[in-house]
Amino acid sequence: EDQVTQSPEALRLQEGESSSLNCSYTVSGLRGLFWYRQDPGKGPEFLFTLYSAGEEKEKERLKATLTKKESFLHITAPKPEDSATYLCAVLSNFNKFYFGSGTKLNVKP
Amino acid sequence: GAVVSQHPSRVICKSGTSVKIECRSLDFQATTMFWYRQFPKQSLMLMATSNEGSKATYEQGVEKDKFLINHASLTLSTLTVTSAHPEDSSFYICSARQGAEFFGPGTRLTVL
Numbered sequence: 001e002d003q004v005t006q007s008p009e010a011l012r013l014q015e016g017e018s019s020s021l022n023c024s025y026t027v028s029g030l031r032g033l034f035w036y037r038q039d040p041g042k043g044p045e046f047l048f049t050l051y052s053a054g055e056e057k058e059k060e061r062l063k064a065t066l067t068k069k070e071s072f073l074h075i076t077a078p079k080p081e082d083s084a085t086y087l088c089a090v091l092s093n094f095n096k097f098y099f100g101s102g103t104k105l106n107v108k109p
Numbered sequence: 110g111a112v113v114s115q116h117p118s119r120v121i122c123k124s125g126t127s128v129k130i131e132c133r134s135l136d137f138q139a140t141t142m143f144w145y146r147q148f149p150k151q152s153l154m155l156m157a158t159s160n161e162g163s164k165a166t167y168e169q170g171v172e173k174d175k176f177l178i179n180h181a182s183l184t185l186s187t188l189t190v191t192s193a194h195p196e197d198s199s200f201y202i203c204s205a206r207q208g209a210e211f212f213g214p215g216t217r218l219t220v221l
Contacts, residue, residue, distance in 0.1 A: 034209050043115070043202045043212035044153070087152065089210070097143075097210060101152040 002027045006088050006100035013078055013107050021073040021086055021103045029093030033071050035064050036087040038102070044087055047073075078107045112136050113205050115213035122193055123221055130188045130216045132159075132203030138183035139205035144176075147200045147215075159186040193220040 005024045013019055025033065032051050036044035048057040050066040057064045061082065063074040073086055088100040112135040122128050132142055140161045145153040157178055158166040165178035175197075177189040190197055202215045 032209070036212075041200075041215070041217065043113075043204075043215040046209050046211055049209050091210075097155070099152045104150075 002090075002092055002096075002098050004088055004090055004098045004100040006086075006103050008103060009101070010104045011106070013075075013105070015079055015107055015109050016077045018074070018076045018078070020075070021088075021105070023071040023073070023088030023100055024069060025071070025088075025090045025098070026069075027090045027092045027098065031091040031093060031095070033066055034089045034091070034097075035062075035071070035073055036089065038085045038087055047086075075105070078105075080107045080109050083107045111205065111207040111211040113203065113211050113213040115203055115216050117216060118214060119217045119219075121219045121221065124194055125192055127189055127191045128193055128218060130190075130201055130203075130218075132186045132188070132205075132213055134184045134205045137205070137207050139186075139207075140183060141206065142180060142186040143204045143206075143210070144178065144186075144188050145202045145204065147202060153202065156188075159188075161186075190218065193218070195220045 007022045035047040038044045048064040053068045055066050061076050065072045083106050085102040085104045087102045089097050114133045116131045142159040144156045147153050156171045159178045159180040161180045167173050180186045198220045200215050204210045204212045
């Protein structure tokens with residue numbers, strides 16, 4: 001069964017405390033893995049697309065990596081404005097998106 | 110990235126009335142758009158796929174007659190919640206794909 005599991009559900013960090021969010025997936029043929037940021041009351045905002053194992057993408061304090069079974073979103077020296085829910089999604093060979101339930105990140109000053 | 114807009118951002122209506130939500134792709138043409146529903150602290154739940162010029166495809170358990178979808182042009186899809194009830198209150202989000210999936214800002218529906 002195709003599915004996406006994100007962990008942890010919630011993460012509290014002090015400003016400057018680096019950490020990683022995990023997205024594990026099982027899918028019948030991975031066409032792409034996507035990371036989104038969602039702020040309360042808003043739609044998800046696209047961050048990254050990863051297509052193959054070993055691929056990495058970076059944007060400011062965020063870095064996404066991909067293996068054959070999981071993806072990590074590394075947050076380096078986070079700031080309070082990085083607080084949000086981070087969603088992971090995979091696109092299968094059947095052109096269907098599967099979303100994880102998200103990790104709610106709270107960065108305290 | 111691609112830009113998707115939604116209107117309205119918030120709507121409050123009385124039970125039994127119908128509400129229309131618009132979704133537009135602003136800088137690209139989308140033959141397919143997607144409608145999601147999101148409950149508090151939960152992930153996105155795909156409701157239906159909106160197809161330009163043809164009928165929408167609904168996910169299992171989603172009532173076609175309650176959630177009417179019209180994809181009138183390559184840049185506009187509408188979701189009409191008919192005879193709304195309090196349990197229809199939710200956050201509705203549309204999206205369109207151009208490589209990745211790009212989401213609208215969402216519509217908060219509250220049915221009194």
